[in-house]
Amino acid sequence: MDEKMSVMVVDDEKIVRESLFFWFEKAGYTVDTAASGFEALKKIEAYPFDLMFVDIKMPGMDGIQLLEKIKTEYPDTVVIIITAYGSIESAINAMKAGASDYLLKPFKPKYLSLVMEKIMQQRKLTSECNYLKGRLEKISRFDNIIGQSSPMMEIFELIPKIAASDASVLLTGETGTGKELVAKAIHAKSTRSQYPFIAINCGSIPDTLLESELFGHRKGSFTGATHTRKGFLEVVAGGTLFLDEIGEISSKMQIDLLRVLEEKTMTRIGSREPIHINFRLISATRKNLEEAIATGSFREDFYYRVNVIHLHIPPLRDRKKDIPLLVQHFLNKYSQETAKHVDHVSQNTLTRLKRYPWPGNVRELENAIERAVVLSDSRTLKTGDFSFLSTGVPGKKTPSLRELEQNYILEVLEGCEWNITHAAKILGINRVTLHKKIDRTGLRTLKK
Amino acid sequence: MRKDRQRIGIIPIGDIPDIAPKVIAAHISGYLDLQAILLEPMQTPSYALDRQRRQYDAGSILQHLESGFFDSVDKVVGIMDVDLFVPVFTHVFGEARQGGRVALISIFRLKENAMDTSSDSAIALERAAKVALHELCHLYDLTHCESHQCLMYFSGSLPDLDRIPLGFCRYCSQYILEATKFNPKFP
Numbered sequence: 001m002d003e004k005m006s007v008m009v010v011d012d013e014k015i016v017r018e019s020l021f022f023w024f025e026k027a028g029y030t031v032d033t034a035a036s037g038f039e040a041l042k043k044i045e046a047y048p049f050d051l052m053f054v055d056i057k058m059p060g061m062d063g064i065q066l067l068e069k070i071k072t073e074y075p076d077t078v079v080i081i082i083t084a085y086g087s088i089e090s091a092i093n094a095m096k097a098g099a100s101d102y103l104l105k106p107f108k109p110k111y112l113s114l115v116m117e118k119i120m121q122q123r124k125l126t127s128e129c130n131y132l133k134g135r136l137e138k139i140s141r142f143d144n145i146i147g148q149s150s151p152m153m154e155i156f157e158l159i160p161k162i163a164a165s166d167a168s169v170l171l172t173g174e175t176g177t178g179k180e181l182v183a184k185a186i187h188a189k190s191t192r193s194q195y196p197f198i199a200i201n202c203g204s205i206p207d208t209l210l211e212s213e214l215f216g217h218r219k220g221s222f223t224g225a226t227h228t229r230k231g232f233l234e235v236v237a238g239g240t241l242f243l244d245e246i247g248e249i250s251s252k253m254q255i256d257l258l259r260v261l262e263e264k265t266m267t268r269i270g271s272r273e274p275i276h277i278n279f280r281l282i283s284a285t286r287k288n289l290e291e292a293i294a295t296g297s298f299r300e301d302f303y304y305r306v307n308v309i310h311l312h313i314p315p316l317r318d319r320k321k322d323i324p325l326l327v328q329h330f331l332n333k334y335s336q337e338t339a340k341h342v343d344h345v346s347q348n349t350l351t352r353l354k355r356y357p358w359p360g361n362v363r364e365l366e367n368a369i370e371r372a373v374v375l376s377d378s379r380t381l382k383t384g385d386f387s388f389l390s391t392g393v394p395g396k397k398t399p400s401l402r403e404l405e406q407n408y409i410l411e412v413l414e415g416c417e418w419n420i421t422h423a424a425k426i427l428g429i430n431r432v433t434l435h436k437k438i439d440r441t442g443l444r445t446l447k448k
Numbered sequence: 449m450r451k452d453r454q455r456i457g458i459i460p461i462g463d464i465p466d467i468a469p470k471v472i473a474a475h476i477s478g479y480l481d482l483q484a485i486l487l488e489p490m491q492t493p494s495y496a497l498d499r500q501r502r503q504y505d506a507g508s509i510l511q512h513l514e515s516g517f518f519d520s521v522d523k524v525v526g527i528m529d530v531d532l533f534v535p536v537f538t539h540v541f542g543e544a545r546q547g548g549r550v551a552l553i554s555i556f557r558l559k560e561n562a563m564d565t566s567s568d569s570a571i572a573l574e575r576a577a578k579v580a581l582h583e584l585c586h587l588y589d590l591t592h593c594e595s596h597q598c599l600m601y602f603s604g605s606l607p608d609l610d611r612i613p614l615g616f617c618r619y620c621s622q623y624i625l626e627a628t629k630f631n632p633k634f635p
Contacts, residue, residue, distance in 0.1 A: 019507065019534040025546045027602060028591030082536070106538045110604025 005050035005123065006030040010040040010066065011082065012058045016105070020053060023112065037061030041069060049077055051119060053103075056083040056090050064094055071098040078119055145181050146329045149319035155182065158311060163189035168261070168306050170246075171284040173313030176363030179284040180244060182313060187240040192280055195239030198232050203245030207253060212269060215256070221270020233266050236279040246306060247287035247298060254302040261305050281306060316358040316365060323354045326362060330369035331381075342373045344380040352389045406441045409434070413443070454628055455483045456584065457521035461509075461552075462492030464529040468555055468576055472527060475577035476584065479614070482628060485521060492530065503533040506543035506552055513550040523587045525580055526552040541575075541609070544583040546591070551583035560606060575609050585620070588627035593620050 007029045009020040017033040024031035032049070034040035038061055040052065052070065056063035067079050081094040081102040091102040100122075101115055147153070162169060163186045171179040180199055187197045202210060212222075216231030232241060243249075249257075260266045261281065265274040283306045292298035316323070327345055335342045345353070358364055372385040383389050399407070409427065416422040424434040438444050456476050458469045473484035493512060496504040509526070518524050532540050532554040542553035558575040582599050593600035598617035603609040616624060 013535075015507070015535045019536045022534075022543075022545060023537075026544070026586050026591060106533070106536055108538050108604060109540060109602075110608070112537075113602050113604045 004029050005120070006047070007032075008040060008043060008049040008052045009033045010035075010037065010052060010058070010063075011055040012036060013055070016055065016082070023109070027116070037063075037066035037069075040066060044070065044074060044077070048074060050123070051078045051080065053080050053082055054099075056081050056087060056094060064090065064097055067094055067097050067099055078123070080115065080119075145178060145185060146326050147319060147322040148325055149321040151314040151319050152322060155311065155313065159185050160189050162186050162309055162311065165309070166190075166280055167308035168280070169282045169309045169311060170289075170307040171282065171311050171313060172289075173284075173286065174315045174359075174361055175286050176361030177313040177315055178362050179313055180242060182311065183240070183242040183282040183284065186282060187242075187280075190240070190280065192239050196236050197240045197242065198236045199242040199244060200232060201244045202253075203248035207250045210249065210253060211256070215266055216268040218268050218270035221268075225270065228268070231266075231268065233260060233277050233279065234275060236277075238278050240280045240282055243281065243283045245285060246283040247285040247289055247292055251297075251299060254299045258299070258302045258305055283307075316361045320354050323365070324350060326365055327353060327369060330366050331373065334370045334373040338373055340373060340376070341379055342376050342381060346380055346382050349381060349383045349386065349389070352383055353386065356389065402441075405437075406443065409437060409441070410443055413438075453481060453483045454523070455485055455521040457485050457487040457518050457524045459487045459513075459524060459526045460489040461526045461528045462490075462530060464527055464555065468529075468573060469527055471573045472525065472553075472577055472580045475581060475614075476525070479581055479616075480584070480624060480628060487518070487521070487524075490526075492528070498533070501533060503531045503539065504528070504554075506532040506534050506540055506554075510543055510545065510548075510550055510552055513552070514545075514548065516550075518549075522549075523584065524550045525584055526550065527576070527580070528552065528554045529556055530554060531556045541603075542579040542583040544586040546586055547589045548587055551580070551587055553579045553583055558606070558609075571610070574614065575606070578603075578609055578612065578614060581614075585616075585624060588624060590620055590623055590627070593617055595619075 007024050009017050009024070009031065010033070011017050011020075012035055014035070017035065021031055021033050032043060032047075034043055036058060037054075040054070043049075044052075054063045054066055058066075061069075063081055063083075067081065070077050070079055078100045079094075079098065081091055081099045082105060083091045083094075083102055084105050088104070091099075091104070094102060100119065103112065103115065145152070145156075147156070159182065169183075169186060171182055173179050183199070184197060187193060200210070200213065205213060212225075212229075212231070214231045214233050216229050216234055217225045219225055219228045260277065264278065265276050267274055289298050289303055289307070293300050293303055316326075327350065331343060331345065334340075353365075360367075368386055368388070369381075372381050376385050409423075412423045412426050413420075416426065420431050420434055424431045427434060429437075456473075458473050458476075460469045469486055473486060476482055476484040493504070493509050495512070496506075496508045498505055509528075509532075513524060513526055516524075532543065532552065534540055534543060539557060540554075541557060542551060544551035553576065555572060555576045558579065559572045578599060582603075585600055590600050592602040593616075595601060595617040596611065597613055597615075598620050599612060599615060600617075600620045601608075601612050603612055
């Protein structure tokens with residue numbers, strides 16, 4: 001059985017308050033009364049009533065004024081207006097001001113019962129809807145962005161604030177830091193969340209194709225355009241367009257997009273008909289766009305247009321505190337996906353994973369955990385399950401002892417401007433030995 | 449039948465068919481296992497007549513009855529044959545205060561589409577019994593029930609009243625059993 005609602009009857013006539021009070025009491029509702037709008041506001045401040053029956057004509061604060069205050073301060077409270085025959089116009093005004101229904105006095109008991117049933121149904125649907133929205137938000141919002149480090153906590157705090165505005169956002173950060181996840185989170189928290197989120201990787205699409213993808217084309221506008229097609233700028237209608245690797249787009253495309261952002265209109269390729277468009281732009285790049293502006297490969301006016309709000313996503317090496325949490329998250333994810341009971345990482349391995357520099361950031365960590373879970377025969381992942389931990393940094397060969405010696409001698413020699421006596425003293429060897437080492441390793445060729 | 453049953457006084461108020469209080473008493477006795485006692489009739493309360501609405505104010509009649517001295521019974525059910533109202537409603541079939549001592553019912557509207565034949569009259573009396581049992585249970589603090597198969601379901605119209613059966617759901621039955629347990633006031 002559903003929990004009964006709490007009801008307040010607000011009427012300056014005692015007899016009306018009492019009649020409704022007794023009816024609601026018999027129906028099993030928690031019920032209270034107030035003789036004026038002021039008394040009602042005082043009571044609702046102390047106890048949030050689900051439903052209020054408000055008489056439209058009251059001295060002091062009338063029903064409409066009370067309704068407006070309730071709708072502003074307690075939007076979840078349902079208000080039903082009670083009115084007498086002859087004041088239907090005020091009842092209509094009350095409906096416009098947010099009342100859910102109105103009752104003309106005197107009304108049939110059956111009608112009150114039907115109104116209550118309707119409100120209960122609406123309340124149930126609203127509650128179900130809120131639950132599902134909450135679930136959806138949880139799924140699409142922060143579930144995939146893991147972190148408890150202070151840089152991530154700052155980002156979590158900023159996301160709702162950024163989502164509340166409609167300004168263009170530029171996300172910067174190394175590859176694999178989760179820029180698209182942050183973009184999705186901003187979209188999910190924004191008023192555009194009911195509309196599409198479209199992500200395009202500008203770096204992976206040739207410029208001509210990108211133009212067609214974004215702007216669409218008219219049938220016959222170029223070879224292969226066999227039918228008219230909407231571009232993503234149209235398809236996104238009301239939603240969020242996420243342009244990843246925006247630093248890769250051509251100057252021509254930058255100009256085209258700049259015009260779109262300024263005029264909020266576009267034309268399909270091969271068409272002259274302007275189309276009004278409405279979307280929010282979130283861009284991302286791993287490039288330093290200010291350097292790109294300096295070298296002339298990125299337009300300054302476009303930069304300022306896309307970079308109204310700037311959010312930098314830190315690399316994983318700067319938030320090592322998050323590594324154990326991320327490891328556990330991916331471990332849970334992939335052990336579930338692969339139906340393998342792998343739920344631990346040894347302490348020694350975790351320490352080494354924290355020390356590793358993660359050039360590919362969270363994406364690299366995720367791939368590493370996935371691979372380890374797939375290949376592991378044990379419940380606990382060990383250092384041996386992560387090949388890169390034993391071979392060093394990928395792409396960087398671990399130097400041999402001879403190479404280390406050679407590099408160190410060179411460093412000392414250069415520091416002493418090739419003064420052999422001085423260098424031999426620092427190295428703790430005699431001059432003859434140093435000469436022999438220089439000859440053997442071919443360092444003399446490096447002398448400037 | 450319990451020997452330690454509570455006593456319910458039935459009071460005919462104004463001009464009502466003789467059979468109505470008897471039928472209601474029989475139902476109270478049969479369905480709730482309480483002692484139903486017919487009390488002395490009362491006159492139609494003219495003070496409760498709203499001349500504009502041409503209806504009787506159920507609230508003021510209840511208030512008057514509650515101040516009465518019914519020392520021989522635990523609860524009282526008044527039966528009338530006038531159109532009853534409470535101020536915000538167009539009419540009521542009956543009225544009682546939750547957990548109170550007095551309930552009031554009217555057979556006035558219960559006779560609609562009935563009383564032309566003896567079988568129709570039986571329908572009207574069954575409706576009266578249903579309303580009386582419903583209002584009496586409010587006196588024992590039962591609230592409206594969501595089950596359409598229970599007498600405590602709120603029936604705002606005659607079709608609703610005709611649809612619900614003469615009986616209680618198991619939750620309300622249990623509640624009534626607990627609520628109507630013997631009161632030592634009348635050994």
